[in-house]
Amino acid sequence: MQQKRVTLEEIAQAAGVSRATVSLVVRKSPLVADHTRARVEQIMAEMDYVRDIGAARLRNRSSRTIGVIVPNLVNSFFTEFLSGVEEVMARDDRVVLLANSHDDPRRQDEILQRFRGHGVDGVILCPAVGTAPELPGRIAGWGMPLVQALREVGPPTDFAGADYISAVSLAMRHLVAQGCRRVAFLSVSARTSAREERLAGYARALAETAAEDAGIVEADLTWEGAARSAAQILALDTRPDAVLCFNDILAAGLMAGLRQAGCEPGRDLAVVGLDDLPLAALTYPTLTSVAMDAPGIGRKAARLLARRLADSGAPPEQDIVAPRLVVRGSSPKRV
Amino acid sequence: MQQKRVTLEEIAQAAGVSRATVSLVVRKSPLVADHTRARVEQIMAEMDYVRDIGAARLRNRSSRTIGVIVPNLVNSFFTEFLSGVEEVMARDDRVVLLANSHDDPRRQDEILQRFRGHGVDGVILCPAVGTAPELPGRIAGWGMPLVQALREVGPPTDFAGADYISAVSLAMRHLVAQGCRRVAFLSVSARTSAREERLAGYARALAETAAEDAGIVEADLTWEGAARSAAQILALDTRPDAVLCFNDILAAGLMAGLRQAGCEPGRDLAVVGLDDLPLAALTYPTLTSVAMDAPGIGRKAARLLARRLADSGAPPEQDIVAPRLVVRGSSPKRV
């Protein structure tokens, strides 16, 4: 069965000191004399001591554990984000509790309760579609430090995300430079801040450039959904010469759908995605996209949370990464 | 600061019963009278009681937490796997501690120590490249239930994975049926059981079918690596008419590389992948692949661990999912 743990008490016994001293050694306190520390450390190594973090947390309220809630583990944008979070936390000797809300606010609530029960030090939340704007306030009421990431609800909290307004602008200016004029937008149907932001970017970019609004089409956030919407896009009143997509998954699906409909993406219709997933280099034609550095956003979110844990009084901070255009084959120069 | 928690004691006080009774209610013990239970539950709801799982674990040794170690969070095979694990665990009201070994055994060791300190109930491990075969034994020595997944080291433990030998056979028979004869294998360079298994499958399939070995080429496990290996493949002594790839990422990268080298994948050279990642439907030509049901493997791993937690004496079990061929555009009939 479960092996009995080696405890502080046993180490203390073996080293001929008190439990408290060993505890100080474990926590690398400068209070303990060098020779004592050395002896205790050696004995800990010999006896394979492993500190019980749960017990420690019970007393001092820090579990060195943080929770991360994402709405999805299939979209690689979230997993790249996650890997950034994990990287920083591991370096900081913290551990990540992972949960998937499946974009369901009820499940998200349950997860938060579970996290609460586990005594996480804080949470990084990418709010599910339909999350109540009051949620961040409630979480704060529990005394649980919160960083929102990628999406945002309610009044400002710590937030790490990407500037999709600029990203869409960037993409639009590129399309115009390539000679496109009638640009459609392939959006996602779920109402999230991510969607609103990109649509706002689209509107602003239309105002700023010579491009004309060829229409907005909606699809599920799956490549199949995007493929199905190809027909709709081709049937728009103003036949677009370019499509700007909510993200690379939709863009890739759209290209597949277009080809099926007899329209060669790139040649007949420029396509641009957002996020620059690894996928973008593997489609044909390769996909022009705007890179958002998902792991970077994850690292930023992790650092924001670390800062918040250190200083709960600091004012909320927004940490936004700048987009970077990556031109590939799906948006060639028009002649 | 950290809000003070509502404790059992306070609920007990408010309900006019003892701490022990409230504890029984929390744990849904049948010992407590219905009317008492009802009253206590109501008060718990009113006071927003959240049970401290850390404290509970300290006493009864079950944390309802399990650890998962994957070598990689970018390959979506692992994240799909992960989502299967997470799904089953969440349903079972357990929580997943996630860590990424980056295929580094030293990091993997550190993670295991952290997990130990957190008192996880068990671990699902996808061993890093170069993991010592003794590791599972050491973990067992700690009294920590272990399930290996996708890769395996050391003597048999509980294991959930896919039958890649059959998968490769399936792919090979398909290629032969399409009229291919000279089949090359694009492998990954890192030595893992996953690699050995697929190579063994390749060897066996060559023996079973009319196909001829056109050679084995190695690449990094990235699409860029695979793209670079396209030239090598085209330069093999026996010019292959088909390439079987270690996984879809390599297959997609290879197709991109082939095209760059002036060879049209599908038409000039059939390509088949393994895993059937979502990616496979989005390449051009779309990629024939062998589906391994990654989330299904994750669910199996989670269930194996749950079973092991319930009965630590049971004999080790291997749970292997069967492969399923998905034919797409990259392996057309030869004429």
Added chain:
DNA sequence: ATTCGAATTTAGATCGTTCTAAATACCGGG
């Protein structure tokens, strides 16, 4: 030697839960 302050070490209470063993309440039958 004595004293003082700094450097080290420690006893004992404590965190919030569950366990054990025992106490109390309740019920129907005699």
Added chain:
DNA sequence: CCCGGTATTTAGAACGATCTAAATTCGAAT
């Protein structure tokens, strides 16, 4: 109204660490 038993409830000791406050040790200065 007492009895035996079942049904419910409970006091108090754990679990393994950390905190507080106080005790001890150690030099150096007197």
